[in-house]
Amino acid sequence: MLSKREKMAMRLSVSNQKGGAGKTTTALNVAGALNELGSEVLLIDFDPQGHATEGLGFEDLYDDPEQDSLFEVLPDLDRMDDLEDLIVEHQEMDCVPSHVRMINAEDELSNVMRREERLDMLLDNVDDEYDFIIVDCPPNLGVLTDNAIVATGHVLIPAQAKSTSIRAIELLFQQLRSMEQAFGDIHEVGLVANEVGVDGEADEMMEWFKDVFDDKENCEVFEIRKRVALQRAWNNGVSIFEHEEDCDMEDVYLDIAYHLEEQIDG
Numbered sequence: 001m002l003s004k005r006e007k008m009a010m011r012l013s014v015s016n017q018k019g020g021a022g023k024t025t026t027a028l029n030v031a032g033a034l035n036e037l038g039s040e041v042l043l044i045d046f047d048p049q050g051h052a053t054e055g056l057g058f059e060d061l062y063d064d065p066e067q068d069s070l071f072e073v074l075p076d077l078d079r080m081d082d083l084e085d086l087i088v089e090h091q092e093m094d095c096v097p098s099h100v101r102m103i104n105a106e107d108e109l110s111n112v113m114r115r116e117e118r119l120d121m122l123l124d125n126v127d128d129e130y131d132f133i134i135v136d137c138p139p140n141l142g143v144l145t146d147n148a149i150v151a152t153g154h155v156l157i158p159a160q161a162k163s164t165s166i167r168a169i170e171l172l173f174q175q176l177r178s179m180e181q182a183f184g185d186i187h188e189v190g191l192v193a194n195e196v197g198v199d200g201e202a203d204e205m206m207e208w209f210k211d212v213f214d215d216k217e218n219c220e221v222f223e224i225r226k227r228v229a230l231q232r233a234w235n236n237g238v239s240i241f242e243h244e245e246d247c248d249m250e251d252v253y254l255d256i257a258y259h260l261e262e263q264i265d266g
């Protein structure tokens with residue numbers, strides 16, 4: 001018989017405080033790849049800007065004033081059982097959409113008890129219904145990102161193959177190591193070099209990524225090139241796997257999905 005722990009979802013944050021690093025593209029397409037392999041996936045759009053919500057075709061919910069959202073649930077200890085009510089179904093995955101009110105969520109959380117642990121508490125109630133729970137993080141290192149990291153304990157880091165990514169990653173590592181002091185182990189599961197071009201800077205950055213990430217336990221470097229098909233899939237409200245065009249990056253997203261599955265089995 002499986003123990004409780006073995007039945008629970010693997011939780012993963014897609015995180016980099018730099019905007020435009022490829023978080024949302026990575027989150028949607030890794031979720032699509034895991035679905036393709038037969039897993040049940042929940043995607044949580046934790047970015048107040050709601051790009052993943054829009055990318056799955058739920059933009060109407062994002063600015064519906066009547067829509068209940070994480071903004072109301074996260075700060076309210078009496079509502080820790082209510083995540084289920086926020087889940088909507090997409091053809092490839094379940095989703096907790098963002099909401100325009102989430103722009104005020106960091107302020108709202110600033111004075112509550114155990115403010116970094118709220119998402120963790122919420123996920124405990126849905127965790128046995130999924131194989132993977134993926135959190136698309138906002139582009140800053142605030143209390144929402146802290147919540148995502150504490151709740152998941154696993155981080156997938158997308159970054160452009162540009163020298164400006166180095167500082168962002170070093171800062172993110174600092175944040176992860178300092179959070180480990182308070183909340184326990186946090187594992188970097190991979191680096192997704194995104195929109196990799198064919199130039200000297202990209203080559204040098206791929207070397208740097210491999211130097212830094214390949215030494216970490218169970219951590220791999222993946223390489224996603226710039227492809228308009230990825231943007232067109234997003235515009236059509238699906239991952240690259242449900243999008244009509246073929247795209248050579250599907251194989252890389254599948255590799256990431258296999259890598260994640262191995263960590264569960266392993």
Ligand SMILES: Nc1ncnc2c1ncn2[C@@H]1O[C@H](COP(=O)(O)OP(=O)(O)O)[C@@H](O)[C@H]1O
Nearest residue numbers: 019020021022023024025195225226227230231
């Ligand atoms: N590999 C790629 N090929 C083409 N366009 C991409 C690729 N990755 C990201 N983009 C585009 O770049 C922009 C920023 O990417 P996004 O995933 O939203 O980054 P983040 O979530 O980190 O801010 C989006 O418009 C997205 O469609």
Ligand SMILES: [Mg+2]
Nearest residue numbers: 023024047051
């Ligand atoms: Mg994003």
